[in-house]
Amino acid sequence: MDFKQDEIHQDILDMVHEFAVNDVKPLAATIDQTEEFPMDNVKQMAEMGLLGIPFPEEYGGSGMDTLAYIQTVEELSKYCATTGVIVSAHTSLCCTPIYQFGSEEQKKKYLPKLCSGEWLGAFALTEPNAGTDASGQQTVAVDAGDHWVLNGSKIFITNAGAADVFFVLAMTDKSQGTKGISAFIVEKGYQGFSIGKHEDKMGIRASSTCELVFEDCIVPKENLVGELGKGFKYAMMTLDGGRVGIAAQALGIAEGAIEETVKYVQERKQFGRRLSQFQNTQFELAQMKANTEAAKLLVYQAACAKDDHENFSHKAAMAKLVASRNASDVTRRCLQLYGGYGYTKDYPIERMMRDAKITEIYEGTSEVQMMVISGWMGVK
Amino acid sequence: MNICVCMKQVPDTNEIKVDPETHTLIRKGVPSIVNPFDTYAQEVGVRLKEASGGKLIVISMGPEQAKEAIKSCLAVGADGGYLISSRNFGGSDTLATSYILSEAIKAIEEKEGLKFDLILCGKQATDGDTAQVGPEIAEHLGLPQITYALDILEKDGEIQVKREYDAGYDMISTTLPAVVTVVKLPYEPRYPTIKSKMAAKKKEIPVLTEEDIPAIDLAFCGLKGSPTRVKKTYTPVREKNGVKLTGMEAADAANEVVKLMEEAKLL
Numbered sequence: 001m002d003f004k005q006d007e008i009h010q011d012i013l014d015m016v017h018e019f020a021v022n023d024v025k026p027l028a029a030t031i032d033q034t035e036e037f038p039m040d041n042v043k044q045m046a047e048m049g050l051l052g053i054p055f056p057e058e059y060g061g062s063g064m065d066t067l068a069y070i071q072t073v074e075e076l077s078k079y080c081a082t083t084g085v086i087v088s089a090h091t092s093l094c095c096t097p098i099y100q101f102g103s104e105e106q107k108k109k110y111l112p113k114l115c116s117g118e119w120l121g122a123f124a125l126t127e128p129n130a131g132t133d134a135s136g137q138q139t140v141a142v143d144a145g146d147h148w149v150l151n152g153s154k155i156f157i158t159n160a161g162a163a164d165v166f167f168v169l170a171m172t173d174k175s176q177g178t179k180g181i182s183a184f185i186v187e188k189g190y191q192g193f194s195i196g197k198h199e200d201k202m203g204i205r206a207s208s209t210c211e212l213v214f215e216d217c218i219v220p221k222e223n224l225v226g227e228l229g230k231g232f233k234y235a236m237m238t239l240d241g242g243r244v245g246i247a248a249q250a251l252g253i254a255e256g257a258i259e260e261t262v263k264y265v266q267e268r269k270q271f272g273r274r275l276s277q278f279q280n281t282q283f284e285l286a287q288m289k290a291n292t293e294a295a296k297l298l299v300y301q302a303a304c305a306k307d308d309h310e311n312f313s314h315k316a317a318m319a320k321l322v323a324s325r326n327a328s329d330v331t332r333r334c335l336q337l338y339g340g341y342g343y344t345k346d347y348p349i350e351r352m353m354r355d356a357k358i359t360e361i362y363e364g365t366s367e368v369q370m371m372v373i374s375g376w377m378g379v380k
Numbered sequence: 381m382n383i384c385v386c387m388k389q390v391p392d393t394n395e396i397k398v399d400p401e402t403h404t405l406i407r408k409g410v411p412s413i414v415n416p417f418d419t420y421a422q423e424v425g426v427r428l429k430e431a432s433g434g435k436l437i438v439i440s441m442g443p444e445q446a447k448e449a450i451k452s453c454l455a456v457g458a459d460g461g462y463l464i465s466s467r468n469f470g471g472s473d474t475l476a477t478s479y480i481l482s483e484a485i486k487a488i489e490e491k492e493g494l495k496f497d498l499i500l501c502g503k504q505a506t507d508g509d510t511a512q513v514g515p516e517i518a519e520h521l522g523l524p525q526i527t528y529a530l531d532i533l534e535k536d537g538e539i540q541v542k543r544e545y546d547a548g549y550d551m552i553s554t555t556l557p558a559v560v561t562v563v564k565l566p567y568e569p570r571y572p573t574i575k576s577k578m579a580a581k582k583k584e585i586p587v588l589t590e591e592d593i594p595a596i597d598l599a600f601c602g603l604k605g606s607p608t609r610v611k612k613t614y615t616p617v618r619e620k621n622g623v624k625l626t627g628m629e630a631a632d633a634a635n636e637v638v639k640l641m642e643e644a645k646l647l
Contacts, residue, residue, distance in 0.1 A: 011577050019571055049574035062574035 016075045025079035031206035037162045046117020060112035070248040070303040077252025081355035082206045088245030089158040094121025097238040101226040119164035124154040135178045141170035150214040161208035183231035185223045192217030203354035240313040242363045247299045247319040250327035250359035254292045257352045261334040288330045295323040314376035321369035324359035331356045381434040383425045384496040387418040389449035390507040417502025421562040423569035426457035447585040454580035455572035466589040473606035478516030487593040497556040518559035525559040
C-alpha cells in the first residue's frame, strides 16, 4: 500500500488550510444559521483551482489526483462540512461522470467551465420513491426525434439551488429495469426544468439541497451520456467515487471536532483542574484520535486505489462506513466533554454533531455500504 | 514597471514560544513563513505589474531554506526570484543586510538586463521588528523613499503613495525609481492556485554569493560589517505589586488614588 503522499500534496494542503482557516471557518456558524450558499468562497475556491483538482489540464483541471482532491474535502470539512460537500458533490458526482463516461464533445463543452468554477455541478438520482432502491426510477426520458423529453422529479439534490449543470438519471425503457435507465446532462436554463422545494435540513444547512422538477423538459439529443441503458451502471460507479469524498468529509468533521475539543478541555476548569487533567477526558480523546486515524487510512487507501484504477468499490464502502460512523461517534462524545456549553450554539460542536449524521445517510447509507462489502466478500 | 520585492522568511509568530529559562525564542520546530508585511508588498507589486506590465523579481537574504519562501512568492505572481546567501553574509545587522541587498539589486539589474522602477519592502519583519532595512536600502541606493504605504498608484511615470499615520493618511508623490515600504493593506494578498503552486515548485532559485555581486565590499558584510552590538535580550518582568483599593465609595477611592500618586511623586 503506497499512499503517494508527495510534497505537492502537502503544499496543496497548506494552501487549502490557510484558505479554510481564514475564509471558511469564520463563516461556518453563520451559514449554518442562514442557510445561505457560500458563493463567495466557492468563487475563491474556483480561482484556486479547487473545483477541478483530479482532472487533466486539457479539460481545465488542476492535473492532480484523487488523493489531493480527497485531502482538500477533508481539510475544508474540518471547519465547515457544508463547504466540503459542495466541492465533493460538484467534483465526484458531476465532473467525474462527465469525464469518465462523456463524449469528447461533452467533455470539451462542460469540463472546462465546471473545473474553472464558472459552472457548478450536481447529480440527480434520488426520487421520492427511489432512495436506497435507486432502481425504482420514475423520471422518464422519451425520445422525441431530435431531442429528449424528461418528466418527473428528483429530491435531496446537493448544490441544486446553485448549480448550472446536472447529471440526471432517467428511465428510457421501463421494461428493461435498471438496464432501461440512461444518463443525461441537463443545464439549468433548459425549457421545462425548474428547482422545487428547498429542504430545511438538520445539518450541512447551506449546501442548497432542493427538489428538481422536469415538466416536458427539452434536453438536446447530444446530451445523452454514454450508451443508452447504461445510466444505472454509470450512477453506481459514480457513487463509488463519491463515497470516498463523503468519507473524507466525515473524516474532516471528526478531526475538526477533536481539534476544537482539545482546545476546550485545556481551558475549561472544574473541581479546580482543567478538564484535560481528568483521565476520562484523556482516554476519550485518545480513543477518538486513534479511531479517526484508522478511518483516515481507509479513506486514503480508497483514494489511492481509485488513482491506481483498481477495483475500489469495496474500499470506498469500507472507508465511508467507518469514517461516517466515526464522525457521528466522535462528535457525540466530544459534545459530552463540553457538557452544557456544547449543547449551545456558542460553540461549534453541536453543529459538527448535526453535520456528521448525514455522512451515514447520503451517497449510500451505512447499510448500503455493508451490502457492498458483504457482497464483495461473497457473503450473499 | 519593473519591480523588486525584498522579502524575509521569518518564524511563524503565531506558533512561537519564549524559553522561560533563557528568554530566547524557541525556533526549533517552528514553521517558517513569508514575513506577513512582505506578502502585502508583493501583492501591491503584483497589482502594479498587472496594470502596467513589466517584471516582478523577489529577492531574499537568508539560508538555503528561504528558497521555499521565494517559491511561495512565485506562486502568487512573482516572475522570478533570487536567494542571496553566503557564509560571509551571516550575522549581518540591518545596516549590513541593507548594504548587501542594495548591492545584490544592482547585480540583478545587470543580470536581468533591466532597471527596477520600484523597490518594495514590508514595513518591518515580524521577528526583528526594526523597520530599518527598507529605508537603509533607499539610502544605499540614493533613491527617494516613502514608508508605511497603504496603497501605490502609478501615473505618468510617477507614483502616488498613501502613507499611513495614526490619524489618517498623507498622499505623497515621487519620481521613479523609488523605495516604498508597505503596511497591512485594506485587501488580503491573493491565494495561490494548484497550478501556480506546482509551477513554482519546479522552478530553480538561483543563489547569489559575493562572487555574483562583484562590486560588494565584504568589510561591510556579515558580523564584521555590523556595528550593532546586542548587549542583552530579556523578557520584561511582569510585576504584580500594585495596590488594589476595594470596598470603598468611588469618591473616597479617587481621593485615595490621588494621595498614593502624590506620595509616589507621580503627580
